[in-house]
Amino acid sequence: MANEIKKVVLAYSGGLDTSIILKWLQTEYGCEVVTFTADLGQGEELEPARKKAEMMGIKDIRIEDLREEFVRDFVFPMFRANALYEGVYLLGTSIARPLIAKRLVEIAEETGADAVAHGATGKGNDQVRFELSAYALNPAIRVIAPWREWDLQSRTRLIDYAEKNQIPVPKDKRGEAPFSVDANLLHTSSEGKVLEDPAEAAPDYVYQRTVDPEQAPDTPELVTIGFEKGDAVSVNGEKLSPAALLTRLNELGGKHGVGRLDLVENRFVGMKSRGVYETPGGTILLVAHRGIESITLDRGAAHLKDDIMPRYAELIYNGFWFSPEREMLQALIDKSQEYVAGEVTIKLYKGSAHLVSRTSPYSLYSEDLVTFEEGTGTYDHHDAEGFIKLNGLRLKTYGARRKRVGGGR
Amino acid sequence: MANEIKKVVLAYSGGLDTSIILKWLQTEYGCEVVTFTADLGQGEELEPARKKAEMMGIKDIRIEDLREEFVRDFVFPMFRANALYEGVYLLGTSIARPLIAKRLVEIAEETGADAVAHGATGKGNDQVRFELSAYALNPAIRVIAPWREWDLQSRTRLIDYAEKNQIPVPKDKRGEAPFSVDANLLHTSSEGKVLEDPAEAAPDYVYQRTVDPEQAPDTPELVTIGFEKGDAVSVNGEKLSPAALLTRLNELGGKHGVGRLDLVENRFVGMKSRGVYETPGGTILLVAHRGIESITLDRGAAHLKDDIMPRYAELIYNGFWFSPEREMLQALIDKSQEYVAGEVTIKLYKGSAHLVSRTSPYSLYSEDLVTFEEGTGTYDHHDAEGFIKLNGLRLKTYGARRKRVGGGR
């Protein structure tokens, strides 16, 4: 099978692992490699990746800034759903994979490559997300997952391989990293090694993007986020592009220690894993989006969204972004967002983000309706009696049977 | 209809409003009134209620401490579900009403009363919760809701009525209260008046049970909560009864400013309202329960719970605690909790409660399975390929059709 592949597009970070993969593909598959390096806001310079790829003889080197597309077409649609996996996780890694896979497949199609390759391991969710996305977008594509194929499963063998193949090994990569990291504009995740015992608190040095709440400013800071059609469009009155907006919120959240999460989660491949996530801007965004929805969404719409949210989040977590069912749920969600517009103010302080106020030209909140004093006639207290009576009718019938047949509750 | 009622059991707080109701029932219905005053942890002395009731000629005065029953049979079962209404609200008021209704009905049955009466207004959810519970438990019971019947809808008329009827009006009740309050062991809620404009931040003086996070201690505090069968049973190693445990967590949370929520929510009766909630102990408990579940619940069980949670929460919010469907969902939830046991440590600091670690004798977390290094053979990396291939098979077929028929995504 290996010898059938003539050209492969590799998701290439420029780091040690994907450099080894690059070499291994050249050697084992004897095929041409196109490297693809994307800026999704991971905070690393991309030019070194170009240099390394050149050094390894790559002719076709693709480097792209996908930050705006990432936030606009992936992060924001997901936030319209208030998506949380297992009640708390903002899906920062999950939502980035489909975009990378999409570009890998597109570049493969442009360059006539037979396959795409990625550096995700055989135990994680990312392999699933990359591959399901790729198969959905191009059923004929081949996917090479070196971590599942080679025998370089230990750090030592990996370093050996690098040295044998003249791949430079940075000093700090010689030993074991105490944990592994994934980052993009939405979040930084850390897992493995020092984090593997869920009974042990995560050490301070794991956190990279948020200040320790104890070290955060002693004075709270208010931030006002503007929304249109369910998406954030401004911060403190300044209109910003999607990526610029999320970057701004990351700075604000990071400064105040907002968005840390220590989680044991259930992977799609079947085991539990423990991760530490930092999602400063996203955490603020969720509070703000729920806030603006609270005055602009009808109850029926809001509750329907809440009911389907866990399923939507699970689909993204499991790698089914490019699936008909995710797209159907997205259609449902997007349908609800037309008037989700207005402004929300959030207070940031020492690790928390609390909603303070919200306002909208499309507000469904009515002081007249809700006021304790008699209103202007829009609400008749007597209606409540009939409402309760008929809601209770079946319960009465049910209760009467229970009385009759003597069953307990 | 009014003249048919001979005896009514009134939910009596001893405050001005329910004292006026008491008098009004005696006058309008000409019936005997049994007062029922319950300690649900609202933090008020109950003896003054007895004195007032005696002064108003009540013969049958019932005063009960229901705190343990409240937490054990209502709060804890609800927390097994991780219930949140509209994504954020811990249902502190909603969960107390069914218990009060239950005791009202039971006392009515004991004393041969024809009816029960409550002081909830005609615009709120509480009338629904009281009455649906009452009808479910005793289909023949009559419910009197004076706020829907009388013409004392304004404060002035209410005070007039009190004065005409020799009901003492405390000085601070003469004017308009700036907001109204409901409290029990789980939470304090405030709403109305100064809180009616959701664009205005809630004033500081609204908060009663939690310190302002800015005034909270500068040093974090760790608290360890022990669980058995899904319920909290100990704090920092000390076994506590349900009510004592929640009281302890309230102290800890309140001291650190944990559990404040400013929310615009959708009432069952059809309008949006804005409330400020303080749920210090409950907020800690939710984090802790999710934490212990994260290592002891199977993924299938956890996701099913997440999927049905919004519906369960809505049922409680809407007043359907005593309904077959709530009981069916409870059976589902309880079925999952047998091994939800162990300890969780939470860090409290300046308004937030973050999970730090968790441990359980029934943990489903396996370091061996998850470790990056090759494990002991329980996981074969090659299995992932087949797993992905078959999960992707339908997506490939679907993608192939899209390629063939030329449709966009």
Place this chain on the structure above:
Amino acid sequence: MANEIKKVVLAYSGGLDTSIILKWLQTEYGCEVVTFTADLGQGEELEPARKKAEMMGIKDIRIEDLREEFVRDFVFPMFRANALYEGVYLLGTSIARPLIAKRLVEIAEETGADAVAHGATGKGNDQVRFELSAYALNPAIRVIAPWREWDLQSRTRLIDYAEKNQIPVPKDKRGEAPFSVDANLLHTSSEGKVLEDPAEAAPDYVYQRTVDPEQAPDTPELVTIGFEKGDAVSVNGEKLSPAALLTRLNELGGKHGVGRLDLVENRFVGMKSRGVYETPGGTILLVAHRGIESITLDRGAAHLKDDIMPRYAELIYNGFWFSPEREMLQALIDKSQEYVAGEVTIKLYKGSAHLVSRTSPYSLYSEDLVTFEEGTGTYDHHDAEGFIKLNGLRLKTYGARRKRVGGGR
């Protein structure tokens, strides 16, 4: 309140009951009445309604053929969902009400009427469906429901009123009708009186639109239905408009006794009722739509549709057609229907409609994939092992705990 109304639009059938309502509105409200009579395929001539309205002094008489709009914009969108209330009911009455309410409100807006009126009783679902639809479309509209207001609740009083007011009473309406009927192009429903005891079989004379299966032809008949974008577009190769198509299927189904249903259902207003439904064309359509979906819908799409279907059906049954949540679900459903196209053949015989075959240019069915013999390499048997292993991993972990802690299943 009554005297504020100057003009009302009445849903007028021309029958005795709505004629009495017409007179009652003129008398009690002293207002101008605009009559609205719609052809939804109930199989009655409409001109007599015009005559009667004229005789009663109506100036503005509206008679409309809404059959195409009914099927195209209401019935077909609902069938895209395979909607069944309580597992079996095709919602024939429920789906007609929103359209009538919509036209009532539109005519009220055109004619400057203050109110709309309908002849639904105070115990049924139809009042809810009419009124929720009206309120959603025009929040300022007033709705008059004479059956809830007047004191003509018994047949005798109704006839008396008619005679006093010179309303002709047909002979067959003098006595009690043995049951009441509602009909439109989708179905005929019968309920009340002779049907009120669910332990008694429905008498033969109740059925009006379908032949008794025992009297149906002894020879089966095949019918082929063509679909495009989820909607039926042809019968036996002949392209037909929506209403013409449903009419054709009704003839075919009725002839073969297809589509009878004897049901005790749960009304939204809280009680159970027993109805007999005849939905000949709709029953065929459901089988056909499921059939064409079975080869053209992806599994993820199909299962998501099945999961939300009961909720969608309940919304329609309860009168929430014009609600944001129904529209959101519709968006989800419609999103799935683009390639639901092809042909399905159904065998009609003595009361049943069985799918015989289906074909589609967009079929996702692959003989190559499914064949028992080795295929062309698209499916690798070995993938199944990994698929099962990883699907089973959490169950193994869970099972291992059970073995360890000694719990039963």
Place this chain on the structure above:
Amino acid sequence: MANEIKKVVLAYSGGLDTSIILKWLQTEYGCEVVTFTADLGQGEELEPARKKAEMMGIKDIRIEDLREEFVRDFVFPMFRANALYEGVYLLGTSIARPLIAKRLVEIAEETGADAVAHGATGKGNDQVRFELSAYALNPAIRVIAPWREWDLQSRTRLIDYAEKNQIPVPKDKRGEAPFSVDANLLHTSSEGKVLEDPAEAAPDYVYQRTVDPEQAPDTPELVTIGFEKGDAVSVNGEKLSPAALLTRLNELGGKHGVGRLDLVENRFVGMKSRGVYETPGGTILLVAHRGIESITLDRGAAHLKDDIMPRYAELIYNGFWFSPEREMLQALIDKSQEYVAGEVTIKLYKGSAHLVSRTSPYSLYSEDLVTFEEGTGTYDHHDAEGFIKLNGLRLKTYGARRKRVGGGR
């Protein structure tokens, strides 16, 4: 790996395929084989299986009649849920696999076997169902699936192997069977070969358990089924054990051509397949169970059941009978069935089973409540107004915004 296995328990039918597997296990794995043959009502004699096993040198031969356990502990609990996969399939094959797997594992534990083996192919659902069940019940068990391991994928090679190994090949097995069959007390399923083209009607000879409706009796037959706690307990007044009852219903349904289904379904392993199912008794049972529930289940309970049913059915179809989530759903379902008791009468005629009447000592149906005439005061028509008004309040608010902001529906 193969050589580590010393003893294996094989699900053995006595047929050609599992006889070949038996020999292959003896040869390839060189291990002792224990055969397990179960009577699940497939309608075949089991003694020939014993003879064949003896001939092949098997020492430990297990033959068990599991019909009662099958119906009581698997079929009936599933029918409490009204489970239908993809809207129509009664899960006849799916529900049998967990029981066989359970006994295989138990026998393996009793006999000290290392592994279990089954004859399901690598493309179907049954392998998944067997193996997930086995792993859930005994995480240490090994599963051998010869169809995924060997190279006997074609009929010719299989026959060759049999002949080389002195396994008698019945004449009718020499050629290709025109389709393959699975049967048990709940159903007979047929698939493959002549059924592989979903555009072709299934040939008559495929059907084995039900008469062609056209050949069924010209006279309808009524059957009355009694229920207790959600399970059928009697037929026409005669108390019957679960298996005897289902057998009786199968006879009745088969005679009248009831329960045929021609379906293209979505397999868990990712492809669509076409099957023909005959479930005569089960089809009657579903109608009857829905019928008795219609008068004994509260609406809230019934709708909750309907909402979770597709998920429950999918779990069973996919092989997750022994999973915590299926058990949680079962707890929810079972909780609802206490008063699902009474009698239902069904008319069987030429391929259809129609409910005729139902009665229950626990009926929640009330003629007094539902009657068109004024009842005895339990229902006040005026309550409906308040009920509708408050249900419509949010829709009014929503409609008012639409009017204001000028958006379309």
